[in-house]
Each structure stands twice: as C-alpha cells, then as structure tokens.
Amino acid sequence: MVKAKVWTLRKYFVGFPKESDFELKEETLPEIQNGEVLLEAVFLSLDPYMRAVSSALMKEGDVMIGAQVAKVLQSKNPAFPVGCYVVAPGGWRTHSVTDGKAIFSLDMARVHPDWPKDVPLSLAVGALGMPGLAALYGLEEILQVKPGEIVLVSAAAGAVGTMVGQICKIKGCKVVGSAGSEEKVAYLKELGFDYVFNYKTITSLDEALKQASPEGYDCYFENVGGAFFTAALNQMRPRGRIAVCGAISLYNNTTPQMCPFPHMAMLAKSIRMEGFQVNQWPEKDEASVKRLLTWLKEGRLKVKENVTVGFEKMPAAFLQMLKGTELGKAVVKVE
Numbered sequence: 001m002v003k004a005k006v007w008t009l010r011k012y013f014v015g016f017p018k019e020s021d022f023e024l025k026e027e028t029l030p031e032i033q034n035g036e037v038l039l040e041a042v043f044l045s046l047d048p049y050m051r052a053v054s055s056a057l058m059k060e061g062d063v064m065i066g067a068q069v070a071k072v073l074q075s076k077n078p079a080f081p082v083g084c085y086v087v088a089p090g091g092w093r094t095h096s097v098t099d100g101k102a103i104f105s106l107d108m109a110r111v112h113p114d115w116p117k118d119v120p121l122s123l124a125v126g127a128l129g130m131p132g133l134a135a136l137y138g139l140e141e142i143l144q145v146k147p148g149e150i151v152l153v154s155a156a157a158g159a160v161g162t163m164v165g166q167i168c169k170i171k172g173c174k175v176v177g178s179a180g181s182e183e184k185v186a187y188l189k190e191l192g193f194d195y196v197f198n199y200k201t202i203t204s205l206d207e208a209l210k211q212a213s214p215e216g217y218d219c220y221f222e223n224v225g226g227a228f229f230t231a232a233l234n235q236m237r238p239r240g241r242i243a244v245c246g247a248i249s250l251y252n253n254t255t256p257q258m259c260p261f262p263h264m265a266m267l268a269k270s271i272r273m274e275g276f277q278v279n280q281w282p283e284k285d286e287a288s289v290k291r292l293l294t295w296l297k298e299g300r301l302k303v304k305e306n307v308t309v310g311f312e313k314m315p316a317a318f319l320q321m322l323k324g325t326e327l328g329k330a331v332v333k334v335e
C-alpha cells in the first residue's frame with residue numbers, strides 16, 4: 001500500500017496567502033484501476049494561477065492543484081507505461097493514483113519522446129511546458145506577431161515573460177519588457193530584449209512606455225492587469241492587439257479592481273483584446289514543445305529556474321513565488 005504526502009488548502013486565502021493556509025497530510029492510495037497509473041512526483045510546479053483559481057476550483061480541505069513531472073511506478077494505461085515520465089495534473093502530492101484528467105487545464109501527457117538526457121526534466125513544467133507554451137500561443141495564435149512589429153510584455157522576467165521576449169526576437173520583432181528589479185532588468189537585456197525598464201523606480205509609467213517606444217506598440221502581451229494595463233492601452237498603435245494571458249497584480253485583491261474603463265481607448269484606435277488559456281490548442285502541444293526544445297538546443301532560448309528542494313517547503317516556495325522577487329521559474333524538487 002502506497003502512502004502519499006499531500007499539501008491541502010486548510011483555509012481559503014484572504015489577500016496574500018499565509019503558510020497557515022496550508023496543511024500537510026498523509027493519504028493512503030487505492031490500488032490502480034483500468035486506465036489509471038501510480039505516479040511518483042519528481043518536480044512540482046508553482047504558478048500564479050494556483051492563487052487565481054483557488055476559490056473557484058478548490059474547497060477548503062482539498063489537495064492544492066498543480067502540475068508535476070512524475071515517474072510512472074505502476075500502470076494500467078498503455079499510453080503511460082511503467083518507467084516513463086509524465087507531466088501530470090497531480091496536485092501537491094508526492095504520489096498519486098490518477099487517470100490523468102486535469103481539474104483546471106492540461107491533461108496528463110508524456111514528457112516528449114525526444115527529450116534529450118542533458119535537458120533537465122523540470123523544464124517540462126517550465127520553459128518547455130505550460131509557461132513556455134502560453135508564451136508561444138499568446139504570440140502566435142492570439143497576437144499573430146509579424147517581423148518588425150513592436151511588442152510590449154509585462155512581468156517580463158517571469159516564466160512566461162522571459163519566453164515571450166526571446167520568441168519575439170526569434171520572430172524578428174522589437175520587444176520591450178517591464179520588470180521589478182535592477183537584477184531582472186539586467187537579465188532581460190542579456191536575453192536580448194531591446195528595451196527594459198524597472199516599473200518600480202520610474203516616476204511615470206506613461207512616460208516610461210513612451211520613452212521605450214516613441215512610436216507606440218503593435219502588440220501587448222498582458223500579464224499583470226491594473227494600472228499597468230491602462231497605461232499600456234494608451235500607448236497602443238491603431239489596430240493594436242492585446243493578448244490577455246494573466247493579471248497577476250489582481251490575484252490577491254479582496255475587492256474588485258477600480259480603474260479607468262477601456263472602451264474609449266479601444267474604440268478610438270480599433271484595438272483588439274483577447275484572453276486565452278494555454279490549453280486551447282492541445283493538438284499543437286507536442287509539435288510546439290518540440291519547437292521550443294529545438295530553439296533551446298540551438299542556443300536561441302535561455303532558461304533559468306529557481307529550484308527549492310524538499311516537498312515540505314511547498315507552501316514557503318509558493319509564497320516566495322507570489323512575492324515575485326526571485327528570478328527563474330519556481331519549481332520544487334521532491335528530495
């Protein structure tokens with residue numbers, strides 16, 4: 001009989017989450033049934049959506065949702081044989097019995113069969129997984145960026161933003177990014193961003209956006225929402241496009257956002273704005289991961305991870321990720 005350690009949502013988050021909102025428990029797992037597998041987690045992903053959807057998708061006492069890279073220990077599902085590695089929506093668990101169906105987004109998938117031995121498996125929940133795919137689909141499916149266009153991305157030093165900027169350069173765009181520390185600004189310049197500014201130290205967001213691109217922006221890859229969105233909207237060029245990937249500045253709000261309504265600015269310049277979820281193009285995922293892997297091997301993509309070791313540190317690492325001060329995709333290595 002396999003015992004799993006699990007982190008549950010003890011109390012719904014109010015404002016910024018606290019360590020006391022979580023509780024570590026032990027679960028005895030059932031025998032696997034037809035179509036199911038027994039998984040052992042290797043890396044667990046920590047992502048902002050876990051805060052954003054916590055009250056909509058979880059009840060108090062539920063295991064925290066989330067994706068993990070896991071090894072198949074037992075299998076009654078021929079698509080996932082024993083010994084293979086998968087990216088599974090297993091939640092914050094060391095072990096799980098699952099049919100691989102996600103509560104929120106992407107179903108279980110095998111780590112790409114061409115995954116090279118020298119590429120860390122943790123990237124399957126990072127640059128070469130959900131955040132990398134969100135960047136790629138936001139740019140290709142929603143914004144449909146073209147060479148020579150000017151793209152703005154907020155939260156540019158995050159897991160998604162770093163990929164957005166680098167893919168923009170691969171596609172021949174000019175890319176402007178915003179980030180919240182000098183260390184992040186320097187890193188984004190290293191990655192090839194054309195212009196980066198620290199949104200925490202400027203005196204006027206409008207002026208900073210104008211200075212970064214006096215001719216305005218064809219595309220805005222939106223990750224933060226709030227006042228940054230309003231300022232960015234005002235700097236869009238006629239027929240500009242906005243992809244709403246996230247709104248991280250709003251996730252801990254306890255009252256609805258109050259900011260200027262976008263209608264007049266959108267009307268005046270015929271702006272198109274579209275939200276999206278990374279799971280909208282499942283038929284493209286395998287080929288897309290392969291493209292990201294190729295770009296990585298060619299040295300056209302650089303990646304950084306912030307790995308915390310120890311399953312018991314999940315809540316602390318989650319809070320650290322939400323603070324947004326660290327560089328690199330937040331991942332927990334089980335041991």
Ligand SMILES: NC(=O)C1=CN([C@@H]2O[C@H](COP(=O)(O)OP(=O)(O)OC[C@H]3O[C@@H](n4cnc5c(N)ncnc54)[C@H](OP(=O)(O)O)[C@@H]3O)[C@@H](O)[C@H]2O)C=CC1
Pocket residue numbers: 047048049052130131134154155156157158159160161178179180181184223224244245246247248249250276277278279321322323324325326328329330
């Ligand atoms: N639609 C989809 O399918 C997907 C959407 N997302 C969304 O993409 C966005 C980025 O995610 P990801 O890159 O994985 O996250 P990361 O945790 O890697 O980075 C997020 C960054 O956001 C910035 N940030 C944090 N709090 C605030 C705040 N209050 N105001 C402004 N910026 C803040 C921080 O950088 P700094 O403040 O230094 O700039 C932080 O590093 C999120 O909104 C997420 O929900 C992610 C994946 C899929």
Ligand SMILES: CCCCC/C=C\CC(=O)/C=C/C=C/C=C/[C@@H](O)CCCC(=O)O
Pocket residue numbers: 048049052053056065066067089090091102103104105106130245246247277278
């Ligand atoms: C309910 C309103 C939607 C709000 C969306 C919030 C933020 C956007 C975002 O960050 C989306 C992220 C998508 C993540 C997908 C994760 C999957 O790989 C794993 C899901 C785990 C599970 O389903 O159990």
